[in-house]
Amino acid sequence: MTAPVLFSELACPQGGAIAVATLNNEKTLNALNLPMIELLYTQLQQWQSDTHIKMVFLQGQGEKAFCAGGDVLAARQSSLQTPGGPCEYAETLFELEYRLDYLLHNYRKPMVVWGHGIVMGGGLGLLAGCSHRVVSEKTRIAMPEVTIALFPDVGGSYFLNRMPGACGRFLALTAASINATDALYAGLADTFINHSLQAQVLECLQGLHFSGDKQADSELINAQLSAFAQASAADQPAPNLQPHQAIIDQLCEGDDVQLIAERIEAYQSDDEWLQRAQQGLRGGSPLAIKWIFKQLQISRELDLKAVFNAELVLVTNIMRHPEFAEGVRALLVDKDKNPQWQYKTLAEVDDAVVDSFFEPPWPQNPLVDL
Incomplete structure (x- = not known):
């Protein structure tokens, strides 16, 4: 049986090597399960302390996806096995996934x-943490958690709050998908390069003379990636976010999530991208819409460590509640796309119920040592 993550090293003629990690679960669009997260976390730590390794290259197997998210089917099963929690598998999965993401954000090598x-959910958590984030003509990014009664986690509370205007809030509430050009605009990616050039990019990186100093080596890498970006510029897709920035800001203004949702749903437009966003909001869990909004609000001023600690509180409480299992059932198990949410409308959702999801479910946060 092939390993779910492949690891290799490419020798550099100038000395050292490039480490390559390949998510290798193509049939699930490289969705992250617990063994994959454990393998990645362990290997990345080893490479970080290995002076022979000069940089890491992270990719997904196949043409369809870098990573389509986390293993929500297994998380659902864990949630159903112990209603009310603790949900051992699911809670371990999220804790280690957040540790992995935090490691990426603070990695000592390029x-x-x-x-x-496809780059969604947990895949976006990986992408966001890397120092050099490349997107292609086929990149499709989304945080669609509202549709399964989850929330944009894996650091989403941090990077969504740092997007232009209300873009992060809009994407979180509507599950709208964006392309490579949007990712550059939103600060989720650094460089656009045509996918057909991937092998050439790796070959050029192999030829670099790495010093072992992260900043100096990062500048060398940037120079190479920029040259490929110039050659790819004509292939960049038309943007969605920037042309809609003004209307997004207008629709998402204020601190009343019910009013914001009503504005988004009522907006009249023949724009297909906006219509799909409206459908995403309408299909989402009213309870999740409220906890997503609150999570973004409380995370505005938090640093990354505090964000991951806060996200673990919320995701643990969600795993111990039936709404998530029902969302996954409707979308991915029975696939009837007819979830029976606990509340039918936002107006029915009591704020005290929402607040209860933000109460720590243990004496000490497992991520306190980050």
Whole structure:
């Protein structure tokens, strides 16, 4: 049986090597399960302390996806096995996933991620943490958690709050998908390169003379990636976010999530991208819409460590509640796309119920040592 994550090293003629990690679960669009997270976390720590390794290149197997998210089917099963919790598998999965993401954000060596194809949920957590984030003509990014009664986690509370205007709030509430050009605009990616050039990019990186100093080596890598970006510029897709920035800001203004949702749903437009966003909001869990909004609000001023601690509180409480299992059932198990949410409308959702999801479910946060 093939390993779910492949690891290799490419020798550099000038000395040292490039470490390559490949998510290798193509049939699930490289969705992250617990064994994959454990393998990645362990290997990345080893490479970080290995002076022979000069940089890391992270990619997904196949043409369809870098990583389509986390293993929500297994998380659902864990949630159903112990209603009310603790949900051992699910809670371990999220804790280690957040540790992995935090490691990426603070990695002591340059890390290039090739974000080709579908990049969603947990995949976006990986992409966001890398120092050199490449996207392609086929990149499709989304945080669609509202549709399964989850929330944009894996650091989403941090990077969504740092997008232009209300873009992060809009994407979180509507599950709208964006392309490579949007990712550059939103600060989720650094460089656009045509996917057909991937092998050439790796070859050029192999030829670099790495010094072992992260900043100096990062500048060398940037120079190479920029040259490929110039050659790819004509292939960049038309943007969605920037042309809609003014209307997004207008629709998402204020601190009343019910009013914001009503504005988004009522907006009249023949724009297909906006219509799909409206459908995403309408199909989402009213309870999740409220906890997503609150999570973004409380995370505005938090640093990354505090964000991951806060996200673990919320996700643990969600795993111990039936709404998530029902969302996954409707979308991915029975696939009837007819979830029976606990509340039918936002107006029915009591704020005290929402607040209860933000109460720590243990004496000490497992991520306190980050």
